[in-house]
Amino acid sequence: MADTGLITLSYIIGFFIIALASRQIGHWFALFKLPLITGFLFVGIVAGPYVLNILTVNAVNQLRFIDELSLAYIAFAAGSELVVRQIRSRFKTIRYVTIGLVLSNLCVSSLAFFFISGAIPFIREMPSLHRAAVSLLVGAIMVARSPSSAIAVVNELRAKGPFTKTALGVTVIMDVVVIILFSISASITGALLTEAGFDSRFILVLFVGLALTVAAGYPLAYLLRFVLSRHCSRGSKTILIMAAGFGVFVLSGLFRQITQEYLSHRIHLEPLLICMLAGFLAANYSPYRTELIKVLHDIGPFVYIAFFTLTGASLRLDVLTQCWGIALALFGVRLLAVFIGSFSGSLFAGEPMKESKIAWMCYITQAGVALGLAKQVSNQFPGWGDIFATIIIAVVVLNQIVGPPFFKWALHLVKEARSRVETQVSGDIRDAIIFGLEGESLALARLLQSNNWEVKIATNQVQYAKTAAVTSDIEIHSIPDLSFNTLNRLGIGQADSIVAMLSDEENYKICEQVYKNFGCRNFIVRLNQHAYLKRFHELGALVVEPRTAIVNLLDQFVRSPSAAALLLGLEKGREVFEFELRNEELQGIAIRDLHLPLDLHIISIRRSGQLIVSVGFTRLQLGDWLTVVGSRKSIELMMLQFVENREQALVNMVGSATATSFASRNLDKEVEAIVHDGNAEKMARFDRLIDESTVLDLPSSTTYDLFFDQAAHALSASLDVLKEDILQLLIKREEQSSTAFRPDLAIPHIVINGENRFHLLLARCKEGIYYSELAPKVKAVFLLAGTSDQRDFHLYILASIAEVAQQPYFQERWLKAHDETALRNIVRTRKTATFYNL
Numbered sequence: 001m002a003d004t005g006l007i008t009l010s011y012i013i014g015f016f017i018i019a020l021a022s023r024q025i026g027h028w029f030a031l032f033k034l035p036l037i038t039g040f041l042f043v044g045i046v047a048g049p050y051v052l053n054i055l056t057v058n059a060v061n062q063l064r065f066i067d068e069l070s071l072a073y074i075a076f077a078a079g080s081e082l083v084v085r086q087i088r089s090r091f092k093t094i095r096y097v098t099i100g101l102v103l104s105n106l107c108v109s110s111l112a113f114f115f116i117s118g119a120i121p122f123i124r125e126m127p128s129l130h131r132a133a134v135s136l137l138v139g140a141i142m143v144a145r146s147p148s149s150a151i152a153v154v155n156e157l158r159a160k161g162p163f164t165k166t167a168l169g170v171t172v173i174m175d176v177v178v179i180i181l182f183s184i185s186a187s188i189t190g191a192l193l194t195e196a197g198f199d200s201r202f203i204l205v206l207f208v209g210l211a212l213t214v215a216a217g218y219p220l221a222y223l224l225r226f227v228l229s230r231h232c233s234r235g236s237k238t239i240l241i242m243a244a245g246f247g248v249f250v251l252s253g254l255f256r257q258i259t260q261e262y263l264s265h266r267i268h269l270e271p272l273l274i275c276m277l278a279g280f281l282a283a284n285y286s287p288y289r290t291e292l293i294k295v296l297h298d299i300g301p302f303v304y305i306a307f308f309t310l311t312g313a314s315l316r317l318d319v320l321t322q323c324w325g326i327a328l329a330l331f332g333v334r335l336l337a338v339f340i341g342s343f344s345g346s347l348f349a350g351e352p353m354k355e356s357k358i359a360w361m362c363y364i365t366q367a368g369v370a371l372g373l374a375k376q377v378s379n380q381f382p383g384w385g386d387i388f389a390t391i392i393i394a395v396v397v398l399n400q401i402v403g404p405p406f407f408k409w410a411l412h413l414v415k416e417a418r419s420r421v422e423t424q425v426s427g428d429i430r431d432a433i434i435f436g437l438e439g440e441s442l443a444l445a446r447l448l449q450s451n452n453w454e455v456k457i458a459t460n461q462v463q464y465a466k467t468a469a470v471t472s473d474i475e476i477h478s479i480p481d482l483s484f485n486t487l488n489r490l491g492i493g494q495a496d497s498i499v500a501m502l503s504d505e506e507n508y509k510i511c512e513q514v515y516k517n518f519g520c521r522n523f524i525v526r527l528n529q530h531a532y533l534k535r536f537h538e539l540g541a542l543v544v545e546p547r548t549a550i551v552n553l554l555d556q557f558v559r560s561p562s563a564a565a566l567l568l569g570l571e572k573g574r575e576v577f578e579f580e581l582r583n584e585e586l587q588g589i590a591i592r593d594l595h596l597p598l599d600l601h602i603i604s605i606r607r608s609g610q611l612i613v614s615v616g617f618t619r620l621q622l623g624d625w626l627t628v629v630g631s632r633k634s635i636e637l638m639m640l641q642f643v644e645n646r647e648q649a650l651v652n653m654v655g656s657a658t659a660t661s662f663a664s665r666n667l668d669k670e671v672e673a674i675v676h677d678g679n680a681e682k683m684a685r686f687d688r689l690i691d692e693s694t695v696l697d698l699p700s701s702t703t704y705d706l707f708f709d710q711a712a713h714a715l716s717a718s719l720d721v722l723k724e725d726i727l728q729l730l731i732k733r734e735e736q737s738s739t740a741f742r743p744d745l746a747i748p749h750i751v752i753n754g755e756n757r758f759h760l761l762l763a764r765c766k767e768g769i770y771y772s773e774l775a776p777k778v779k780a781v782f783l784l785a786g787t788s789d790q791r792d793f794h795l796y797i798l799a800s801i802a803e804v805a806q807q808p809y810f811q812e813r814w815l816k817a818h819d820e821t822a823l824r825n826i827v828r829t830r831k832t833a834t835f836y837n838l
Contacts, residue, residue, distance in 0.1 A: 011059045015066075015310070018047050018054065022309040023301075037308045037367060038397060044312020055313040063310060065246070067375050068271075070307035072245025074372040075272045076224075077296050078175040079279025080289070081147050090162060093349040094169040100345025101170065101338065101363060102143055102177060108337035110139030113330060120323055120391070123384055133192035134388065137377055140185040141392055142334050144178040145171045146367035149400070153407045161416035163355055167362035167407070175369045176276060182373050183213065183270035186380065190268065193381070209267045216269060217277030220244065221286075224278055228288035228295070231590075237291075238299050248274050272376065287588050304368065311371055314378065316390045323387075327394035334395065338363050354414075361410035365403025366396045433492055435510060436501030437461055437476065444499065445474045458490055460502075482509045497522040500541075504532040515539045531737050577635050581624045591618050600630030622743040682796050689797070690828045693760040694718060695820040701767035701777070704734065708748070711761055711783055718759050719785060721752055726785070740775035744811050747801060749784035749794070758786035758793060762823055766815055780805070780814050782827070801827065 026039030047054040055063075114135040118124045123134060150171045154164055187206050227240045252269040259267040283289040320327075339360040346356035374392035378385035411417040432448050434441045437459035445455040457476045479486050487510070492498065498514060500507035500523070507525045514523055523541045527533060536543050591602055591614055605612040606625040612618065614626075628635060694714050698707070712726040719726070729750040733739065740746040746769070761783040763769075768777025782801045786794050804810065804827055817823045 008062050011062050014059070015055065015063055015306075018043065019305050019309055023305050026305070034401065037304065037371075037400060040305055040308035041312035041315070041393070041397065044309040045315055045317065046312075047309075048313035048315065048317075050315075050317040055310075060310065060314050064379065066306050066310055067379065068249040069242055069246050070303050070310075071272060071372045071376060072248060072275050073242065073296065073299065073303045074307075074368045075179065075275030076241070076245060076279040076292075077300070078147075078179060078369055079276040079281075080283040080292055080296060081172045082176050082280055082283070090165050090169055093162075093166050093346065093351055094173060096349040097166065097170045097342055097345035097359065098173050098177065100343075100348070101174065101341035102181070104337040104341030104344070105142045105334065106139040106181070108139075108340065109142040109330070109334055110135045112333040113138040116326055116329060120326055121319060121387065123387065126384075130193055133189040134384070136185045137182070137189050137388070138330070138392070140178065140181045141370055141373045141377075142330075142337065142395075143174060143181060144366050144370035144373065145174040145363055146365040146369075146400070146403070147172045147175055149365040149367055149404055150362070150407065153404050153411070157408060157411055157417035159411045159416045161414070163359075163414045164411060164416050166351075167359075167410075170363065174363075176280065178369060178373070179270075179272050179276045182376075183210065183273045186270070186377075187268055189381075205267055209269060212267070213270050213273050214277060216248075216274045217281065220248065220274060220278035221281035224282040224292065225286045225288060228282070228286070228291045234295060234298060238295050241295060242299065245275050272372070290586065290589055307368075307375075308371070311375060311389075311393060314375075314386065314389070315393060316386050319387045319390045320394060323391050324394065327391050327398070330391070331395050331398045334399070335360070335364065358410045358413055361406040364399050364406055366399040370396045370399075431491070431495045432456070432497045432499065433458060433490065433495045434499045434501065435459070435507070438501065441499075441501050442474060449474075456490070460506075482506060482513065484513055487513055497524065500525040504528045508532060508535060511536060511539050511541050530741070534737065577628055581620055581622060581626060586620050587622050588619050591620065600628060600635065602626050602628050682793070685793070686797065686800055687828055689758065689760050690824050693762050693824065695823055696761065696763040697820070697823075698763065698765040698767075698769070700765075701769070702765065703770045704740075704746075704778075705731065707763065707765070707769050707781070708734075711763065715759060715761055715783075715785060719752060719757065726750065726752075730783075738772055738775065740771035740778050742805075743775050743777065744779050745805050746771060746775070746778045746781045747784070747798065748781065749798070751788055752785055754787045755789050756787065758784075758790045758797075760784055760797065762827065764814060764817070764823060779811065 022040050022043035025043050026036040029039030029042070030036055044055070046052055049055065049057050049060070114131055117126075117131050117135065123131060126134070147168070150168055153159075154168060184206070187209060191202050191206075223244055224241060227237050227244070230237065248271045252271045252274070255269050256266050279292070282292050342359040342363055343356050346359050347353075351359075371393060374389040374396070377392075378389040381388070408417070431454045432445075434445055434455065434457045437457055441457055445457055448455045455474060457474055458479050459476065460479055460481075477490060479490065492514060498510070500510050502510075504527065511523060511525060523539075525536055525541045525543055527536065527543045533543060602614045604627045605614050605618065605620075606627075607621060607623070620626075696710060696714060698710075708727055708730040712723045712730065715721070715726055716723040729752070730748055733748060733750055738746075739748040761781075763781035763783065765779055765781075768779055769781065770776050771778050784794065784797060810826075813826055814823070817826060
């Protein structure tokens with residue numbers, strides 16, 4: 001027993017050394033535009049029994065536990081990648097294309113393999129029924145796709161649009177479907193190979209096995225959730241999750257033996273399906289999706305190196321030399337099946353003919369799941385399983401090489417690819433273009449120049465530009481317009497960074513031109529009105545409005561004098577910056593679990609008006625304002641991760657919430673005056689409005705359109721307006737721009753016909769109203785409806801409500817209010833101090 005343990009340990013140590021070499025060689029393959037897995041497989045083949053025999057047949061068998069660990073990881077990853085809310089908008093097309101691909105791959109590939117299996121050693125000697133069973137497994141595995149490869153292509157090309165979203169949705173769903181399909185196919189194949197037949201007992205056993213498999217996924221999901229929620233290192237969580245996955249494989253094997261012994265019929269629990277379901281549930285129905293993805297992301301490279309290297313070592317080269325033609329034929333048949341399935345599915349979904357013809361190019365690539373299923377067959381069906389796996393692995397490698405280039409081609413054909421322009425950088429010199437000539441732009445230009453940047457300032461103020469150019473040490477260009485030709489002559493295509501400091505409309509024109517025609521590594525825009533925020537984010541711009549957090553700085557100065565030089569900008573190379581967390585994937589993540597640059601520190605967080613001194617276990621929430629200190633480079637990296645947004649102050653919030661018909665050039669100044677307005681008459685009228693307001697306390701979660709329907713019904717009698725008219729106005733306003741201004745707050749508002757009418761509806765939904773991905777659980781809604789002659793009062797109410805919502809613990813108080821009176825009182829208690837005096 002001790003000798004066996006020492007032999008196994010020697011195999012593990014030897015394999016570890018080979019895996020280190022595999023990692024390095026895999027990256028060499030990547031330099032030649034070949035997939036990493038090709039390099040890993042190559043190393044495994046060379047080290048395996050058929051070349052150098054460093055990994056002997058016995059060693060490969062002893063290391064089978066690595067396969068099971070890897071398969072558990074692959075299943076967890078496949079389940080976690082399927083996020084339901086991300087595919088909802090394209091679900092019709094995704095559904096039809098998925099059905100088409102599953103049916104065509106399963107039928108065409110199975111039939112093709114059955115007819116050509118006569119040329120495969122060992123398999124050709126099987127009876128026809130057994131060959132049909134093996135063919136069914138081939139058809140199931142050919143359904144698999146590669147989400148990781150598809151995501152990598154989309155990120156590389158910055159692709160965005162309905163075609164891209166459909167391709168990603170189908171790819172992710174297919175990896176979930178293939179595991180379910182494989183589980184059923186493997187059970188049927190096992191029955192056919194043992195001559196069990198399709199009697200009622202077999203169908204019952206198959207059903208019981210699938211039901212128990214699904215049931216087992218739920219406790220595993222709870223176990224994952226428990227592990228992810230612990231305050232421990234990510235390494236510890238990784239070990240526990242991988243151990244849980246391995247345990248599923250061990251327990252499923254024991255369950256098969258026990259049922260065989262006591263029930264005389266083996267009930268098969270599919271461990272891949274159990275792990276996949278657990279990953280799906282943990283990602284979609286727990287607050288720890290991001291933590292799960294980070295754990296899987298951290299361990300992924302090591303798992304793939306070990307799995308693919310061991311897979312290469314287990315390849316039967318003697319079989320491959322005889323069956324390479326079979327693999328090539330199966331590769332061609334799969335391409336045909338993919339074309340048939342994607343084309344028919346797209347047509348049924350009503351997609352354009354042009355896109356339907358090229359949709360097949362998105363679904364060629366295969367990788368981890370397909371290889372994992374092939375290894376599962378090899379383990380489950382000894383004798384012919386390794387021959388089967390060898391052929392499938394050869395097909396997967398061909399698909400992995402051919403698939404990504406075709407996917408890129410398709411994205412370019414539908415014009416959804418936005419490749420970045422590769423700039424020519426000489427030495428350490430980088431280029432920046434700043435649009436707008438003012439004190440801030442000149443100061444920024446000089447600061448960039450001091451850090452070895454070449455800077456241009458572009459302005460449409462021609463006369464001012466001529467005067468400034470004479471006295472300034474900055475290169476200043478006057479531009480007649482913002483057309484493509486003008487921007488091209490300015491050299492915008494070669495810029496590393498672009499800063500737009502003009503009006504929002506002008507900034508958006510520049511951003512749109514850059515996004516469509518040039519590409520830029522870094523586009524920064526200074527936002528003036530919140531209404532443009534979503535539009536800029538859709539084009540990938542970084543939205544900022546530099547502002548000093550005076551209270552936070554002074555607080556830190558008092559409590560930590562040693563940090564004063566950093567916080568007040570007195571130390572060279574260090575800067576202080578404040579920005580808002582808008583990346584929903586970081587919701588609930590502890591600061592200690594963030595991948596921050598080593599020289600960057602989060603020193604404080606402002607949440608709902610409360611200042612929080614951050615520690616490692618402080619968990620982030622959407623809407624947090626973070627004050628950070630570090631080098632400029634580190635701050636830029638952090639802003640990219642946090643999807644920084646600087647426009648959430650009260651005045652701009654009210655301005656963006658104002659109906660278009662009420663807007664004016666001086667709206668900001670009007671709102672600022674209203675915020676400071678202590679008019680007793682208006683305050684009394686505000687209190688009366690609260691007393692007469694309609695209150696809805698929604699018992700369960702809903703969507704904004706269903707909520708609007710309820711609100712319209714409730715307001716119809718109070719306003720003496722038809723419900724349908726109110727509903728139409730609400731939907732029209734929401735389509736202009738979302739009225740959810742925070743993840744927890746929405747202020748929809750409409751202008752109705754008539755005179756001297758104004759009404760307020762308060763709504764609370766503890767489970768949350770889904771407005772958008774940025775605001776999936778709005779819990780407080782203030783709905784305003786009034787006539788156009790009530791403009792001033794409309795603005796006053798908006799300012800008052802916005803100010804109330806900025807109070808500390810507003811959300812907690814709102815959720816804990818026990819009745820309608822308590823809800824009204826929360827709104828009635830407008831602060832005496834203004835937002836500006838916080």
